[in-house]
Amino acid sequence: MPVETTTLANGLIVATEHRPHVESVVLGLWNHSGSRDERPEEHGIAHLLEHMAFKGTGRRSAEDIAVEIENVGGEINASTSVETTSFFARVLKEDVGLATDILCDILRDSVFDEDELQREKHVIAQELGAAMDTPDDIVFDRFAEAAFQGQPVGRSVLGTRETIETFSSDQLRSYLAREYGADRMIAVAVGAVEHDVFLREIESRLSDLGPHAGAQRATDAVYTGGEFRESRSLLDAQILIGFEGKPFLARDFYASQILATVLGGGMSSRLFQEIRERRGLCYSVSAFHWSFSDAGLFGIHAATGEEDIEELLPVLLDQICTLSNDISEEEVSRARAQLRASLLMSSESSMSRASQIARQFLTHGRVLPRQEVLDRLNDISAERIADLAHRTFMGSVPTVAGIGPLGPLMPYDAIQRRLGSSVVETRQAAAS
Template sequence: MAVEVSRLANGMTVATETLPGVESVALGVWVKSGARNERDDEHGIAHLLEHMAFKGTSSRSAFDIAAQIENVGGEINAATSVETTSFYARVLADDVPLAVDLLADILQDSTFDPEELQREQHVILQEIGAAHDTPDDVVFDRFTETAFRHQALGRSILGTPETVKSFTSQQLHAFMERQYGGERMVVVAAGDVKHDAFVREVEKKLGTFRAKSDSTIPQYAHYVGGDFREGRDLMDAQIVLGFEGRAYHVRDFYASQVLSMILGGGMSSRLFQEVREKRGLCYSIYAFHWGFSDTGIFGVHAATGEGDIRKLLPVIAQELHRTSESIGQEELDRARAQYRAGLIMSAESPASRASQIARQLLLFGRPVGRDELMERLNALTVERLTDLSSRLFSTRPTLAAVGPIGSLPAYDNVVDALPGAHNGLRRAAS
C-alpha cells in the first residue's frame, strides 16, 4: 500500500501505511529536534526530556502510563538522536485511540515533577557511568567529538554529570515549548491502520498543539578531524578511523552508503575479508556512513588485540587505496542487493516502516518510495564510486582509539598512508 499523508491546521503532518497481513500498529510522534538543538548550557537536556516523558502528566501518574499501555498488551517508548526525538508505541489495531491519547497527553501535559526529575537524573548518571565503562561507546563518543570539535553535533547525547544534575523542571518545559511545534512534528502509523480514522484521532488529541516553535537552524556543522587516544588497561583496543561524509540531501549520500557496504558491510566485504579472514588482525571490523542534515561522516571501526595494532591501520589504509583505484561491478551489484533486501525486510516490520516514513518526512518533506530509492541506487556506477572514494579519503582523517594503544602509529604516519597523502592531505592535517 502507498503512504497516505495529511496535514493538520497547525502544520503537523500525519502519515499512514497499511501493511497487509499485520494485526498490530506501530505509531509515534517524531520531532525535528534533537541533541544538536541544545544550547551550550543545555547539553543533555533533549535526552533527559525523553526520559521524563513517561514520568507523569496532570491526569496520569508514571505508573498509570505504564499500566494503561500494558493492560492492552502494548508497549511505549521514546528515543533521542542527534537531530530528532521520537515518542512511539505499538498496540493492536483496536487500541490505537488509547496509544494516541497517551502520546498526546505526554507531549502536552507532562508535569516534570521535581521528585521524579531527581530520580531520573540519577538514572542518567548511571547511564553515563555505564557508557564510560564501555570502551566501544567511549571510542565513538570521542570520535564524534574529535570530528566536530566544540560543536553540538559532536557532543554526547547523554550530556555530562554536571549538566544533567543542573536541569530543573522549568528548563525542561522551556526547552519543549521552544523546540516542539506542529510544523516540526510528524505523526506516523504503520500496520493495520486506516488513514482517515487515524487522522481524525490525531486531530482530536493534537489538533490544538501549538503550530510554531523556535525555527532557528542549529549551528552549521563544520568537520574538523584530528587525533584522540586514551590508553586503558583492557584486553583489546577499539579504533575508529573516519573522514568527512555526505549530508542526506547531497548527490553522493546514497553512493556513500553503498561504498560503506562494499568496504565493510558484511562478511564478503573488502575489510572483513582482507583484515579479519586473510590476516586475522582483528575480531571485528566494519565500515559505516552517517548522514546528517548538513554534513556526514564516513568511518571504519575495528576491535583488535594489542599485538596487532601496528599492522592493522596500514592494511586498512591499503584497502582504502584500492577502493579509490578500482571497484568491481560484482561488488557494486552485491552491495545494491544488500541494500534492496534491507529495504524490503525492514518494510515487513511496522515499527521500522513507521520510523522510515517519519525520517523521510522530516528530512525531505515527503515519503520516498522504494522504487525511487532503487532508481538512485541503480544509477550508481563503479566509476562514480571510485571517484567518491578518492575524494572521501582525501579529507583530513579523524582517528580515535581507546585501550592498550601504545603501538598505534602516530597520526602523521596514518595520514601519510592514506590515498590523499600525495594531494595535500598531509599539509591539511598539520
C-alpha cells in the same frame, strides 16, 4: 499499500500505511529536534526530556502510563538522536485510541515533577557510567566529538553528569516550548490502521498545537577532523578512522552507502576478507556512513588485540586507498543487492517502516517511493564509487579515535602521511 498523508491546519503531518494482514499498529510522534538543538549549557536536556515524558502528566502518574499501556498488552518507548526525538507505541488495532491519547498526553501535559526529576537524573548518571564502562560504545561518541569539534552535532546525546545535574523542571518546560511544535512534527501509524481513524485521533488532540518557539538552526555542521585517544588497560583496543561524509540530500548520499558496504559492510567486504579472514588481525571490522541534514561522517571501526595494532593500521589504510583505483562492478552490484535487501527487509517491520516514513518526511518533505530509491542505487557505477572513494579518503582531514592499549597505534600525523603516500603509489601503479 501507499502511504496516506494529511497536513493539519497548524502544519502537523499525519501519515499512515495500512497493512491488512497484521493485527497490530505502531504509532508515534516524531519531532525534528534532537541533541544538536541544545544550547551549550543544555547538553543532555533532549535526552532527559525523553525520559521525563513518561514520569507523569496532569491526568496520569508514571505508574498509570505503564499500567494502561500494558493492560492492553502494548509497549511504549521513546528515542533521542542528534536531529530527532520520537515517542512511539505498539498496540493491537483496537487500542489505537488509547495509545494515541497517552502519547499526546505526555507531549502536551507532562508535569516534570521535581522528585521524579531527581530520580531520573540518578538513572541517567547510571546510564552514563555504564557507557563509560563500555569502550566499544563510548568510542563512537568520542569519534563524533573529534570529527565535529566544539559543535552540538558531535556531542554525546546523553550529556554529562555536570550538565544533567543542573537541569530544573522549568528548563525542561522551556526547552519543550522552544523546540517542539506542530511545524516540525509528524504523527505516523503503520499496521492495522485506517487513515481517517488515526487522523481523527490526532486532530482531536493536537490540532491546537502551536509552532515551536525557537529560531531555526543558526549554523550548519562543519566537519573538522581530529583525534581522541584514551589509553586503558584492556584486552582489546577499539579503533575508529573517519572522513567527511555526505548529508542526506547530497547527490552522493546513496553512493556513500554503497562505498561503505563495499569497504566494510559484511563478510564479503574488502576489509573483512583482507584483515580478518586472510590476515587474522582483528575480530571485528566494519565501515559505515552517518548522515545528518547538513553534514556526514564516513567511518571504519576495528576491534583488535594490542599485539596486532601495529600491523593492522597500515593494511587498513592501504585498503582504503586502493579503492579509488581498484573496484569492480561485481563488488558494487553485490553492495547494491545488500542495500536493496536491507531496505525491503526492514520495511517488513512496522516499527522500522514507521521510523522510515517519519525520517523521510522530516528530511525530504515526502515519502520516497521504494522504486525511486532502488533506481538511485541502480544508477551508481563502479567508476562513480572509485571517484567518491578518492574524494572521501584523500579529500578530507582524517578523524581518529581509540580506547584501549593504544601504544602501537600509529601517530595521527603518520596516518595522514600514510594516506598521502598510499594514494600516490596506487596512482603510479595504475599508470604503469
